[in-house]
Amino acid sequence: GNSVTQMEGPVTLSEEAFLTINCTYTATGYPSLFWYVQYPGEGLQLLLKATKADDKGSNKGFEATYRKETTSFHLEKGSVQVSDSAVYFCALGTDSWGKLQFGAGTQVVVTP
Amino acid sequence: DTGVSQDPRHKITKRGQNVTFRCDPISEHNRLYWYRQTLGQGPEFLTYFQNEAQLEKSRLLSDRFSAERPKGSFSTLEIQRTEQGDSAMYLCASSPRARSGNTIYFGEGSWLTVV
Numbered sequence: 001g002n003s004v005t006q007m008e009g010p011v012t013l014s015e016e017a018f019l020t021i022n023c024t025y026t027a028t029g030y031p032s033l034f035w036y037v038q039y040p041g042e043g044l045q046l047l048l049k050a051t052k053a054d055d056k057g058s059n060k061g062f063e064a065t066y067r068k069e070t071t072s073f074h075l076e077k078g079s080v081q082v083s084d085s086a087v088y089f090c091a092l093g094t095d096s097w098g099k100l101q102f103g104a105g106t107q108v109v110v111t112p
Numbered sequence: 113d114t115g116v117s118q119d120p121r122h123k124i125t126k127r128g129q130n131v132t133f134r135c136d137p138i139s140e141h142n143r144l145y146w147y148r149q150t151l152g153q154g155p156e157f158l159t160y161f162q163n164e165a166q167l168e169k170s171r172l173l174s175d176r177f178s179a180e181r182p183k184g185s186f187s188t189l190e191i192q193r194t195e196q197g198d199s200a201m202y203l204c205a206s207s208p209r210a211r212s213g214n215t216i217y218f219g220e221g222s223w224l225t226v227v
Contacts, residue, residue: 042221043203043218043221044218045218049215089154089155097162097167097168098143098216099145099168100155100157102154102156103154104154105152105154
């Protein structure tokens, strides 16, 4: 079946450090891939997405490239801020109904 | 664009009681989804609707759970005879079309605590 695996958190960084969150997936067919972010006490917000192999999604300084050969969609940001502290979820969508399957989430804590 | 709205945001109930959550999707979206999220985990799919038709239900949705979307507008999720294991955040989401590449927009969630 389909699955998403994310690196475990928490990931603790200093402000302006480089962030990488690993995400790998298992899926049949050609999934779309997403990164969502969840701030404390809030729902999920779409951060970026990629719908086919080699696509790069980007938003707010975050980037992720859809790598079909390694079945990965790692999230990166070159210089994090305290406001980036949140839980980040990798997700895949495989069916025509738009249903998403999520990873367990990775908590990121950025300290001043 | 007022976003996906959920009500109530927080609910504390005693075990055995019934609870109902309401979701108002973004107005032009005909797809509506319910997910459940427990602490430290990612959201798990429960069910979805296209307009008023409920098209898929997860096996997580036991017979104590029922979801409706009358007239294809707002949706309700009812949990009967609540159990402590039902404590979670219930997330509603909507999307404009039935394609996996389209963005799904989430509400802020309804927290349920069963005591």
